[in-house]
Amino acid sequence: MRSFACLLVACCGWLVLGSAAPLAAQACLGYPTPAARLSVNPAITFADNATTFGGTVNANLPTPLGIEAGVGVTSYDNIDANGFGVSGRAGYELEAFELSACPFSGLSYARVSEDGFSVSALTIPVGFGVGTMVSAGQGLAFTLSAAPQLLYARQSVEGFDSESDVEFGVGLGAALGTERVYGGFALTLTSQDGNETVFGISLGFLLGS
Secondary structure, X not given: OHHHHHHHHHHHHHHHHOOOOEOOOXXXXXXOOOOOEEEEEEEEEEEOOEEEEEEEEEEEOOOOEEEEEEEEEEEEOOOOOEEEEEEEEEEEOOOOOOOEEEEEEEEXXXXXXXXXXXXXXEEEEEEEEEEEEEEEEOOEEEEEEEEEEEEEEEEEEOOOOOEEEEEXXXXXXXXXXXXXXXEEXXXXXXXXXXXXXXXXXXEEEEEOO
């Protein structure tokens, strides 16, 4: 938990240092998506003994609302089975802050089956995202974000009683790109499974004008 706090403080300092010349974007959700545009983000994420191929679509609506939907297929190192997951998230950007700031919540569901045996997990995050997008010159811009959150997690194993718990997590992200394309990375730390770490890389495309 101490490592979470240190990373969060460092990232908040990073955001403040980068906030001198903010640009409009859905940075509090971790995307450089301008108002009234979409971003499509193919991604690969790596966790302990698992790799997920998928992506998200983010919409920065012409209102303070931003929404995200995602899908992924996961392969595991120690079992001959693939998992499938879907997710959604929404945030409401607050105009009272100089940085991009939004409370958010969402839902994710994942399931893996092997030889008629299945395990499923439902996760509901509730958090507060902070981000900024700043010019890097030469038509490039950086997007930096941090999102501390509480996670309600419910896991069900076929033939057994389901278990639920509330965990803490923080998501950190950075992206660099132009008005049309960008590359990014994300780091998610949670107190689940003995402090789980998930690292992701993505290539995003901005649609609309």
